[in-house]
Amino acid sequence: MLSVAEARQRILAHFQPTATETIPLIASFRRVLASEMAATHDLPPFDNSSMDGFAIRAEDSNAAPLTLSVVADIPAGSTPKALLAPGQAARIMTGAPMPQGANAVVPVEDTDFNSREAGAPAPQNVSFNRKVTAGENVRPQGMDVRAGETILQKGCTLKAQDLGLLASLGVSQVPVHKKPRVALLSSGNELTPIDQPLESGKIYDANTYLLAALLENAGAEVLRLGVAQDTRESVSELFEKAVAEKADLILSSAGVSVGAFDYVKEVIELQGNLDFWRVNMRPGKPLAFGRYRGINFIGLPGNPVSAFVGFTLFVREALRALSGCSDGSQLKVKVRSVEEIESDGRESYLRVKLREENGHFWATPSGHQGSANLLALTQADALLIIPAGVKCVPAGQEVEAILL
Ligand code: AMP
C-alpha cells in the first residue's frame, strides 16, 4: 500500500496551475498572484511630514531657543510653493509635502503654538527651544518602496495588507490565477439533505458542508453536485455533470472502499483510470485518485474525520498546485504527548488539544478517535502525526503535529 508521501507525490504530478485572468484589485483578496509585481513609483511619492508641526531648516535650530517667521501653511494634499529661507518656517500637517529648503519638522507640541483645533489659522511667528536634527519627522521619498522594486512575488496569496500596498501604488487591476473549479459530490443511500426530517437508518450529509467550506478556504470555486445514490447510474450522472461544468477536479466522498454498494471506484474505472484507491494511513485508508474522462478525481473516504484528514493531506496540496500558489504550506509544530499512545503501525493522524508549558506544546487526545467522530475534530487544535511503523509513542516523546 502507498505511503502518505508517495500518494501525495503521485497526486501532485497531475496538477498544473490554472490559466490567468486580470481582475479588479477589490476582488483580489485571497487570490493567487500570477506574476511578480514591481512598484511603478516611489513610496512615499514625495518627502512629507510625519507630524503636525512646523517645517524648518534644521540648521536654524542651532541657535535654540529661537523664533521663526511662519511664511506658509501646508495642509495634506497641497503643493507648497514657498521656498524656505533661513529664519523661516511653514506650518505643516502630517502627510503634507515638505516645502523646498526645509529638512525637518518641529512637532507642534514642542513649540509655543499648540492650538490644534480645526480651522485654527497659522501663527505669524513660532518659537521653540530645542535643537532639531536634519531629517527629523520627515518621511523621505522612496523610504518604503523604490520605483522598480519587486513588491510581491508570483504565487503569493494576496493578503489584506498586500491589497493596501497595491492600492498605494495605484494598481487597479491584478493578474491572478483562475480559481480552481471543483465539482463536489457526496455518495450514499443513507444521506439526507439537512433540511429534511431524518428517517430511520439515515444520517445527514455532513461531508458536503465540511468539504465545501474547506474548498472555499483553499480558494476553490465549489460546484455543488449534491448526493449520488449507491447505483452506477446515479454516480455516473453526477460525474457527467462535473464534465459538463468543466471542473478542474472532481472531489467525492464515500463509495471508494470495498463494500458491495461502493460504485464510485467502478464508475471511474469505466470512464477513466484509477491510479490508487488505498493509502497506508489512519484515519482514511480508502482514498482514491485517478481521472474521469480526463478530469482529475480524488475520492475521499465517507467518514467525515477521514474525509477531513484526506483533504488536509492531499486535496489542499492539489489545490495549491492548481492555483499556482507558492505560499501557505501546512504549518507543522513539534509537540509532546501527555499520555502514551498506541498505534497500529499505519501513519496516523490523531485529533489533539494543545497546551503550551515552558516553551513546549503538550498534546492530549481531544475525544473519541473514531473516524466518524466529528465532535473530537471540532475540539482539536492539531493533528498529531504518528509515523508509519511506530506502534507506541511514550508519554513525553516529541512528535510532529499539523496545526489546524
Ligand atoms: P462508505 O465509504 O460509503 O462505506 O462510507 C463510510 C462511512 O461514512 C459510512 O458510515 C457512511 O454512512 C459515512 N458517510 C458517507 N458519506 C457521508 C456524508 N456525506 N456525511 C456523513 N457521513 C457520511
Ligand code: MG
Ligand atoms: Mg456508502
